[in-house]
Amino acid sequence: MESLRIEKTLNTPFVHLDPDTGKLEIKGRSVPENPLEFYTPINEWLERFKAQAAERILSLDVELEYFNTSSSKCLLDVFKKVAQLKNAGAAVEINWWCEEFDDDMIEAGKDYQDLLDNIPFNIRIIAEE
């Protein structure tokens, strides 16, 4: 299975989904006009990964600077797909990275935490450089 790599743009994040290491990354800004279009390949990739999910370890790191409300719904869909991989036998976790001062981002993470009670959803603070 091929990895999925999408370079970041002004309005969309960097994405790297690596089937060999089980490391998934979404980093940058997510404020596209049409988030559905952007997130569809990610969800399709996760769907295809299901076939080899058994006994795999998967971790999704999400580190967003900004995201719009339309993206927030797409992100929830991605997280639900990851949760399905758990049902398919993988050990999964999601890390939601926030800057220490960013209460809005931390609160958004807590919302997701509440909506995804069957998988580890960790709110992590980015260490200052």
Added chain:
Amino acid sequence: MKKDYSKVYNEMQDENFILSYKGQVGFVQINSLLRIIEDRLETAEQNPKTRKKVYNIATECYQNLSHHLEKHSEEIGTKGLAVFEAYQDKYVIATGNYVFKENGQKIKEKIDYINSLSREELREYHKQILANEAFSEKGTAGLGFVDIARKSDGNLRYEFSYLNDNLAFFTLKVEIPRIESKKE
């Protein structure tokens, strides 16, 4: 009457700025506006938390305006008003557009409802929409006002000025205080 811009210039502090745009509010135009705002905030706002919050709210307000006008463009056109004001003590983000009475009524009810909720109730309402409601055809989530209200601590103000029985000009205004950057 002639407008005296030297007065506008001199009355504004160096770190203040006003951006006012009327015209097509497609995604491209909104992006250009947001780039300017982001660039100016980089130097004008020392507090990273406020900077991020303000930029986030501006993004949501203007994208909201854009989506709304696109949806109703056949009747009311795609022109809107986007305003951004930075002062010593606060930021003001505003949008303006024409709406039909029926639509205006729906917007009013939604904002009134949002404004009636406590912080915790608003959070629950947000989660409920996020988890349960389907996307619109345009891929919007119906969360714009709720998100803006949460980030601005319930500071959604609106006004409808009726032109006639059917058409009103809808103004949305959000104020974000610059408290924390001024405290120290």
